[in-house]
Each structure stands twice: as structure tokens, then as C-alpha cells.
Amino acid sequence: RKEVEQDPGPFNVPEGATVAFNCTYSNSASQSFFWYRQDCRKEPKLLMSVYSSGNEDGRFTAQLNRASQYISLLIRDSKLSDSATYLCVVNKDKYIFGTGTRLKVLA
Amino acid sequence: NAGVTQTPKFQVLKTGQSMTLQCAQDMNHEYMSWYRQDPGMGLRLIHYSVGAGITDQGEVPNGYNVSRSTTEDFPLRLLSAAPSQTSVYFCASSSTLGVQPQHFGDGTRLSIL
Numbered sequence: 269r270k271e272v273e274q275d276p277g278p279f280n281v282p283e284g285a286t287v288a289f290n291c292t293y294s295n296s297a298s299q300s301f302f303w304y305r306q307d308c309r310k311e312p313k314l315l316m317s318v319y320s321s322g323n324e325d326g327r328f329t330a331q332l333n334r335a336s337q338y339i340s341l342l343i344r345d346s347k348l349s350d351s352a353t354y355l356c357v358v359n360k361d362k363y364i365f366g367t368g369t370r371l372k373v374l375a
Numbered sequence: 376n377a378g379v380t381q382t383p384k385f386q387v388l389k390t391g392q393s394m395t396l397q398c399a400q401d402m403n404h405e406y407m408s409w410y411r412q413d414p415g416m417g418l419r420l421i422h423y424s425v426g427a428g429i430t431d432q433g434e435v436p437n438g439y440n441v442s443r444s445t446t447e448d449f450p451l452r453l454l455s456a457a458p459s460q461t462s463v464y465f466c467a468s469s470s471t472l473g474v475q476p477q478h479f480g481d482g483t484r485l486s487i488l
Contacts, residue, residue, distance in 0.1 A: 274417075302476045309412065309463055311479035355417060362433065363408065363469070363477055367417035 269294055272358050274366035282374050285346050289369045291356030292338045301332055301339045302357040306368065312355055315341075346373045377401045381466050381480035388456045388487045396451040396483050398466030406469040407449040408433070408477070409441065411462040418465060424449055425472055456487045 274291045281287045293301075301318035316323065318330040318339050329342040339356055353368040382397045400407065408423035410433075420433030424443040438460060440452040449468075453460060463484050467477035 276415075300474060304476075309482075311465055311482055312418070313479070314476045317476060357476075359472070361472070362420060362423050362431075363467075364420060364434075365410070365418040 270367075271295060271364045272356060272366040274356055274369050276367055276369060278370035278372050280372045280374055281346055283346060283348060285373075286342065286344045287346055287371065288340055288342045289354055289356075289371075290338050290340050291358075291366050291369075292336075293358040293364075294337070295358070295360050296334075296337060298337075298358045298360045300359040301330075302359075302363075303328075303330055303339075303341050304355040304357060304365075306353045306355055312365075315354070343371075346371075348373050348375060379466055379468050379478050379480035381464075381483050383483060384481065385484045386486070388453075388485065390456060390458060390487060392453075392456050394453050394456065396453075396464055396466075396485070398449045398451065398480060399447050400449075400468040400478070401447065402468065402470065402478070403446060404468035404470045404478075405446065406472045406477075407443065408467050409439070409449070409451045410465045410467065411435065411460075412465065412482075413462050421451065421464075453485075458487050461485060461487045 303315040304312040306312045322331040327344045355368045356366045409421040410418035422441040424430045466480045469477045
């Protein structure tokens, strides 16, 4: 089993839609969690950290479920510019990436 | 703001050649790491370092060496290049392992013929 797993997608959604991604991890001792965005194989860029209590940044909401060992990312009111690959990252003593979920927002 | 700097940005090698990918950060970060990304796949950890003089293997370390003689630099060496090492390589750094997220360089696109 991979340490960090994501549905590769693609998720094709119309502008304005709400879309959610999940990411599961296998190491119950994992300590920190992040969501990154990657465009066309450029370098990944931090979207947001994920906190146990859940956190929100504008249209983006991240949540952590330690009991079920997954993190989620919710994007509300999707924009064309949100089209990208979303990578989850889990850390225990090193940072491990999921394979990413592709999102395409359609006009 | 320099951040994490990777050189070169592009490189073509012949099978069997060796080379070093350079990574430097000017943020005084303790943690540094190297990833490779192949088409349709996520980033796979090659090697990482939690501080000067300390390195450890990641998921796919075979065929690569690293060293960390200074806090700033973390070079990745390909000992004898193989076509399977054709990939995009990213270097990243973080101030505090596990607490702070990583900052990435622009990547090195490496082709091995």
C-alpha cells in the first residue's frame, strides 16, 4: 500500500461548482499535512497547511480526519484558474507526496 | 528573493555519464530534499537531509548520491546515468521538519539518451 494515496482524476467541473478531493495516508503517526498546487509540471506551490481543527483560506477549506487517516480539500465557486494538479503531502520524519489529483474547471 | 535555486534548468546526458545537480537555499533551512517526478506520477523522494552532515534515503535512492557539507547546499549526484533516470528533479527546503511546509526550486529537466 502506498503511504499517501489520491484519486488521480481528472475531475472535470463547470465554473462555479464545488469540488472536493480526499487523500488517505497509511502512517498513523504522521504529524503534519499540506496541500500543494502544481501547474504543468512546474514546481509545486503551497496551497495551505491542514490543521486538526480544519482551516479555511478564501474559497479553499482543508480538513483532517486522524481517526480515518485522510485529509480533504474543498474548493468552492471554482474558477478556470483553479485548473491544476493538487498534491497532498504527509509528514512524519520526511515529506511524502501523493500522486496528485487533476482538476479541470470548464467554462 | 532567491529562495531555492537549482542548476542547471535543463540537461541532456548520454548513458553512463555522471553529473551533479546543484541545489542551494539562502533561507538558513535545516531540512532539504530531492524529488523526481515522472509523467503521470507524483513526486518521489530520492534523498533528504535534516541538517549539515546528515543525509538519509527516501523512496527511490538507487543510482543517486547526496552530501550536505553546508546548510545552504545539497547537491544530487548521478553516478552513471541511465535512461530510467530521465525525469524532472525538484529540490526543496524547510525551516523545521514537519512544522513548516517546503519551498521548491524551479526544477531540473534531465534527459538521458
